[in-house]
Amino acid sequence: MSPRAVASARPKARRLREPHALDAAAVACLVPSLLYVLVMFVYPFLYGIYSSLRPPQRAGLTLANYVAFFSDEWQYRTVWITFGIAVPNTVIVVGVALLLAYGMRRGIRFERAITTILVLPIALGVILLAEGILGFYGGRGWFNQMLLAAGIINEPLTLTHNYIGVLLSLFMQQFPFCFLMLLGYISGIDPGLENSARTLGAGPFTVFYRVMLPLMAPGIAIAFALVFVMSFGVFPSAILLGQPAGATRTIAIAAYQQAFERYDMSYASAIAVVMGLFQLAGLVVIILLRRRMVTAATMGVGKR
Amino acid sequence: MNGRRGRLWGLALYLFVFGFVLNLLGIVSHVLVSAFAKRWFGTPLPAAFTTQWFEYAWSNFDLGRVLAVTVFVALSVVVLALGLGFPAAYVLARRDFRGKPLLLLLYFLPLLIPQMTYGIPLATTLYRYGIGGTVAGVILANLVPMVPLAIFVLMPFFEQISLNLEWGAAMMGANRFQIFRRILLPLTVPGLLTASILILVNTVSNFELTFLVSGAGSQTLVVALFYNAFAGGVRPVYSVDAMAVMYMTTVLVLLLIALRFVRPTQMVFRLD
Numbered sequence: 001m002s003p004r005a006v007a008s009a010r011p012k013a014r015r016l017r018e019p020h021a022l023d024a025a026a027v028a029c030l031v032p033s034l035l036y037v038l039v040m041f042v043y044p045f046l047y048g049i050y051s052s053l054r055p056p057q058r059a060g061l062t063l064a065n066y067v068a069f070f071s072d073e074w075q076y077r078t079v080w081i082t083f084g085i086a087v088p089n090t091v092i093v094v095g096v097a098l099l100l101a102y103g104m105r106r107g108i109r110f111e112r113a114i115t116t117i118l119v120l121p122i123a124l125g126v127i128l129l130a131e132g133i134l135g136f137y138g139g140r141g142w143f144n145q146m147l148l149a150a151g152i153i154n155e156p157l158t159l160t161h162n163y164i165g166v167l168l169s170l171f172m173q174q175f176p177f178c179f180l181m182l183l184g185y186i187s188g189i190d191p192g193l194e195n196s197a198r199t200l201g202a203g204p205f206t207v208f209y210r211v212m213l214p215l216m217a218p219g220i221a222i223a224f225a226l227v228f229v230m231s232f233g234v235f236p237s238a239i240l241l242g243q244p245a246g247a248t249r250t251i252a253i254a255a256y257q258q259a260f261e262r263y264d265m266s267y268a269s270a271i272a273v274v275m276g277l278f279q280l281a282g283l284v285v286i287i288l289l290r291r292r293m294v295t296a297a298t299m300g301v302g303k304r
Numbered sequence: 305m306n307g308r309r310g311r312l313w314g315l316a317l318y319l320f321v322f323g324f325v326l327n328l329l330g331i332v333s334h335v336l337v338s339a340f341a342k343r344w345f346g347t348p349l350p351a352a353f354t355t356q357w358f359e360y361a362w363s364n365f366d367l368g369r370v371l372a373v374t375v376f377v378a379l380s381v382v383v384l385a386l387g388l389g390f391p392a393a394y395v396l397a398r399r400d401f402r403g404k405p406l407l408l409l410l411y412f413l414p415l416l417i418p419q420m421t422y423g424i425p426l427a428t429t430l431y432r433y434g435i436g437g438t439v440a441g442v443i444l445a446n447l448v449p450m451v452p453l454a455i456f457v458l459m460p461f462f463e464q465i466s467l468n469l470e471w472g473a474a475m476m477g478a479n480r481f482q483i484f485r486r487i488l489l490p491l492t493v494p495g496l497l498t499a500s501i502l503i504l505v506n507t508v509s510n511f512e513l514t515f516l517v518s519g520a521g522s523q524t525l526v527v528a529l530f531y532n533a534f535a536g537g538v539r540p541v542y543s544v545d546a547m548a549v550m551y552m553t554t555v556l557v558l559l560l561i562a563l564r565f566v567r568p569t570q571m572v573f574r575l576d
Binding site for chain 1: 310313314317318320321324325327328330331332334335338344345346347348387388389391392394395396399401407410411413414416417418419420421422424425426427428429444445447448451452455480505509510511512515516526529530533534541544545548551552555558559563567
């Protein structure tokens, strides 16, 4: 007896057979988590936008907070500072990761060992890395000691508590992520295409430029967008490794200070909204490539 | 000619990876050495070693309490995220309905949007209702990205279970609860383990949300580490490093357990 016949004979089984229906039980399964996301994520977000338009000292809806932000140099320059960190960091991270992932697309030796080590900085988290970088790259750290001993420099380099320190920690944190993601993407491209191109007489550069690059383009775009969005929210490394009161006062720091040092939640929400809008601009790229998004950025990251 | 250039190129790639690994080892072991140093100024290794900084950190940074909070928060988040995520993952894996892509996008947003962006409105909301600064608030905030994480980790595990098993069970008269208890639950144990350990590692090392929501008595280890590292100068750097070593050990133990269940690349899931 075929399942279909059984199903039509038993109403209970028919319910299970129809994957298109959303019955009461299925809705009941979805509701708790959906409610949670709505209450704890969507509502605060919307309320944040609303409260950013309602400063306590004014009546009615007003753009006063946004006007204040964009007319105060101390505040609006955080946007440039953040761009100044996020854009170079994104280009460096994606560029280096792409170069490496492309070179290793045919499989790498010690793959398990290398991927495990690369996962380490992600699992350890940004705070521990920052603490380590402060020591290792600090004025008296091993890095400067080595350079001094090798006679390459005469004075210790200042690599922490400045712009370079922030870039260093962002690179340590985001390079492994980006590399593993691109490696997964590129090694998923059918090697037959490349081989055919080689057989037809294309050199390595032609293969890269004419065959592989168009195929890799969506993956590279996703990588760019993800790394940009992540670096635009840079917060702890800008504090620990940068100059949070000056050269690396990013927009996230500005929002935090407004909320938890000045207790002006309305203004803070406005800054968070501005930050979100700039990130949204980066995300639009991903949403345009939505089909691959969920798999690429959640579990599908990296080689399978 | 071409072959030699190719080999040089390959060598350069490996050298870069080697350099990165060396750099990482340097960073991590610098913390380790510094935590055991009596005093350390510009020499390759400290002159004398001591464990006094661990005692110092333990008593001065209230680490017993911080550790207890961390463990409690992490375990609660695991249980609650799985409880909320399991049924949703089942329906999303099995059913097709209108608006499903939109729903998936909604679940995906907390993972995609950096935590600083939605953490500030979330924290102000929690403080408005008096939950901010409490351990409960920290758990609630951490669940925002972790429920979606649970859903996205569990979904492929449900997709692997053949529908025929459910049909068969239903045909033999099993009701929904029996199907859940006798078929789905046993078959998703690997998925549940994977999701638990990923959530555990992520919650322990998640900084931003916990930082924004936690108060004096509800800091997790990584947030306490940040405050003490930031207070640099006030605290002896060795004691901060001793605390960092304790944090590192916690994460590494979890990571070792995790790698028994998941491929390393499955850990590549950044939340900040």
